[in-house]
Amino acid sequence: MSKKIRVAQYGCGKMSVYTMRYVYEKGAEIVAAFDINKDLIGKDISTVIGGENRGVNIFDASNAENVLKEIKPDICIITTMSLMVDVYEAFKMCARLGINAISTCEEAFYPMNSIPNMTKELDELAKSTGCTLTGAGYQDVYWGNLIATIAGSTHNITKIKGSSSYNVEDYGIALARAHGAGLSLDGFDKVVASVDRISDEERQAVIEKGEYLPSYMWNVNGWLAEKLGLHIESQTQKTVPQTHDTDLESSTLGMTVPAGYATGMSAVVTSTTKEGIVIESECIGKVYAPDEYDKNEWTIYGEPDTTVTISRPATVELTCATIVNRIPDVINAKPGFVPTCEMPVLEYRNDSLDTYLK
Numbered sequence: 593m594s595k596k597i598r599v600a601q602y603g604c605g606k607m608s609v610y611t612m613r614y615v616y617e618k619g620a621e622i623v624a625a626f627d628i629n630k631d632l633i634g635k636d637i638s639t640v641i642g643g644e645n646r647g648v649n650i651f652d653a654s655n656a657e658n659v660l661k662e663i664k665p666d667i668c669i670i671t672t673m674s675l676m677v678d679v680y681e682a683f684k685m686c687a688r689l690g691i692n693a694i695s696t697c698e699e700a701f702y703p704m705n706s707i708p709n710m711t712k713e714l715d716e717l718a719k720s721t722g723c724t725l726t727g728a729g730y731q732d733v734y735w736g737n738l739i740a741t742i743a744g745s746t747h748n749i750t751k752i753k754g755s756s757s758y759n760v761e762d763y764g765i766a767l768a769r770a771h772g773a774g775l776s777l778d779g780f781d782k783v784v785a786s787v788d789r790i791s792d793e794e795r796q797a798v799i800e801k802g803e804y805l806p807s808y809m810w811n812v813n814g815w816l817a818e819k820l821g822l823h824i825e826s827q828t829q830k831t832v833p834q835t836h837d838t839d840l841e842s843s844t845l846g847m848t849v850p851a852g853y854a855t856g857m858s859a860v861v862t863s864t865t866k867e868g869i870v871i872e873s874e875c876i877g878k879v880y881a882p883d884e885y886d887k888n889e890w891t892i893y894g895e896p897d898t899t900v901t902i903s904r905p906a907t908v909e910l911t912c913a914t915i916v917n918r919i920p921d922v923i924n925a926k927p928g929f930v931p932t933c934e935m936p937v938l939e940y941r942n943d944s945l946d947t948y949l950k
Contacts, residue, residue, distance in 0.1 A: 597919060597945050600624040600665040600691070602682050604632055604640050604650055605764055607671035607696055610912035613641045615669075618916055619944025622646065624663050626653040657685050667919055670695035673766045676707045677802070683714050683725050690721035694915055694922050698808040700727025701736075702931050705814035705827070706799060706806040715929035724925040728918045729911040730758075732932050734888050734902065735812045735873070740819045741937070747895045749869050752816065754809075754890040757876035760856050761844045762908050770805075771856040771877040772833060774845045780833040780854040788829045807831060807859030809873040814863075816871055819933040823866040832858045834878040842879045855879040917941050920948035 597620040601608050604627040612622050625637050627650050632639065637648045651659050660668070668691050670682045679697045686693035703711040718725050735756060743749060760768040768774070772784040787805050790798070798804045810829055817824050833854040840849045849855050856878025863871040878884075888902040921935045932938075941948060 595946060596621050597667065597923070597949075598623045598663075598665040599919070600626070600660060600663070600668040601637070602626045602653070602656065602668055602670045603672035604629070604637070605671065606762065607908065607912055608669075609641055610909055611669050611671060611915055612637055613643075614912055614916040616646075618941055619946065620916075620919070622648050623665050624648065624659050625650045626656045626659070628653045656682075657689070660685070660689055660691060664689070665691060666923060667692040667694065669693075669915060670697065671915075672697070674698045674763075674770050674808075675805075676700060676703050676710055678766065680710060680714075684717065687714055687717040687721060687723060687725060690723045692723045692922050693725050694918055695725075695727050696729045696911060696915060697727050698729070698731065699806060699811055700725075701729070701731050701808075702811040702815040702818070702933070703727070703929070704931070705824075706804055706810055707802050709800065710802055711929050718929060719927045722927045724922050724927055725929045726918070726922055726925070726932055726935075728914055728932050730905075730907050730914065731808065731812055731815075732914050732918070733938055734905065734910070735809075735890075736815055736819065736933065737937050738900065739816060739890050739892070742890070742892055742898055742900060743820055746892055746898065749892055749894040751870045751872065751893040752890070753893070754873040754888075755876065756874070756886075756888040757878075757884075758886050758907050759880040759884070760877050761842060761879055763844075765844050767877070768842070768844050768856070768879070772831075772854045773842065773856045773879050774847055774849050775833075775854045777833055777835075777852070777854060780857070784857060785831050785833070788831060792826060792828075807857075807861060808875045808877075809859060809861040812873055813861050813871045815931060815933050817863065817865060818931070820869075822869055822871075824863045825866055827861065827863040829859060829861045832860075834858055834876065836881050838881075840879050840881060845879070849879055914938060916945075919945050924948075924950045
């Protein structure tokens with residue numbers, strides 16, 4: 593008789609509305625939940641996901657280690673922030689307790705090329721306790737495995753070029769601020785753009801110190817290169833503010849973004865490889881105007897050229913479904929900090945998640 597996979601939810605914001613519901617609908621169960629929002633602490637998770645009372649109250653995140661130590665779930669889903677420095681303590685706690693963890697943190701997708709020392713520390717700790725840590729989400733498929741699969745049908749590749757846009761309103765205030773949304777153009781230049789006006793040597797020094805601020809594509813390019821067996825020789829990043837000609841309301845920022853101010857940013861990451869293939873990827877994250885929508889487009893240049901375009905993807909739901917469908921792969925994976933490029937290609941889970949465990 594199979595045993596349900598027991599899941600802890602760390603962060604009960606916008607993403608958890610879907611991750612927790614999807615966990616139940618895929619035959620697993622939530623056994624603990626944590627947040628810092630005082631309006632949620634002590635309430636049943638049904639307050640977040642709707643439906644019947646689940647008998648699982650949301651704990652204060654400050655008590656997470658004691659609760660996890662007692663409950664010992666099979667895996668923890670971390671849906672809080674976008675940078676490794678912000679999810680480090682949650683990852684470290686899970687690794688210390690020997691609990692597998694998967695996060696929507698975009699940098700966690702491939703942190704080896706942006707914050708290597710922290711990643712190595714977490715990798716070694718997870719190996720010592722026999723658990724697996726990873727990052728996944730929308731990029732796992734739509735910026736990663738989808739592109740790698742198309743590459744597999746290509747005879748010769750000279751360049752891979754991608755662009756993806758998303759509404760920062762859908763992901764919370766941390767992500768919106770990381771994109772410079774709401775800043776004046778001078779403020780954007782000082783806070784966001786100036787980070788990348790440095791030499792390769794200076795950038796590497798910042799990376800080694802763990803102080804680099806990567807765009808999402810910085811980590812995606814590293815993931816793609818490893819997946820395709822390419823070796824990056826140089827990588828640069830350029831961020832450009834996005835603006836709109838009228839004021840835009842932002843419920844996430846709790847403000848009106850004035851016309852001409854940064855609604856977010858475009859970040860272009862260009863990687864040259866030893867094999868001669870160039871990877872150029874752009875992510876555009878901003879507060880959307882009423883007529884704007886998500887779009888994902890990638891072109892592989894070579895023999896032959898191939899372009900794939902996905903308009904209006906439901907990025908939040910796709911991110912959360914990816915996280916939940918990845919759960920068996922994480923539990924099955926070798927110990928350590930393991931990027932999903934080292935895991936099987938993501939599969940649809942028709943049956944209960946526990947049936948996919950080795």
